[in-house]
Amino acid sequence: MKIALHPINKTLDLDSGANLLATLLANEVGIRSVCRGRGICATCQVTVKGAPNGLSPKTPQELKTLSLIDGAGPNTRLACQSRVLGDGVVIELPSAVFVEALDDLLALVGEEAVTDYRHPINGSLLIPKDKIITRSLLQLFKNLTEEVNKVSQS
Numbered sequence: 786m787k788i789a790l791h792p793i794n795k796t797l798d799l800d801s802g803a804n805l806l807a808t809l810l811a812n813e814v815g816i817r818s819v820c821r822g823r824g825i826c827a828t829c830q831v832t833v834k835g836a837p838n839g840l841s842p843k844t845p846q847e848l849k850t851l852s853l854i855d856g857a858g859p860n861t862r863l864a865c866q867s868r869v870l871g872d873g874v875v876i877e878l879p880s881a882v883f884v885e886a887l888d889d890l891l892a893l894v895g896e897e898a899v900t901d902y903r904h905p906i907n908g909s910l911l912i913p914k915d916k917i918i919t920r921s922l923l924q925l926f927k928n929l930t931e932e933v934n935k936v937s938q939s
């Protein structure tokens with residue numbers, strides 16, 4: 786069966802029952818998985834734009850995590866918790882970058898954010914697109930690396 790990925794306009798072939806995150810990672814689609822597929826972070830979230838019934842129903846863990854993710858809607862899915870069961874699913878990949886460590890942003894101090902930067906656990910907006918990235922702004926998230934380490938190593 787096939788799924789379509791937007792906005793990269795890519796189609797992937799996969800077997801029925803394939804895990805969506807594993808499929809995306811195997812095809813080197815730029816998606817993160819801070820919690821390593823345990824359904825407790827925001828990084829693998831995608832939006833289903835077509836044939837939502839082609840994915841497995843949301844798991845209790847997925848429902849719990851989605852209820853905590855800033856901006857998650859009814860069509861938001863966690864790729865790690867989703868299996869592809871039907872043809873024609875259309876997936877919109879996140880446009881924001883989920884920051885995994887503050888060091889990732891240090892090199893960008895003084896520049897305008899080229900996209901939204903979001904928290905990798907709860908999905909909250911850390912730095913909106915076009916905002917100048919400053920050291921004082923990054924200080925607001927000084928515990929982020931520690932929070933990520935807790936989730937990725939727990």
Ligand code: FES
Pocket residue numbers: 806817818819820821822823824825826827828829830863864865866
């Ligand atoms: S990888 Fe963390 S919720 Fe999917």
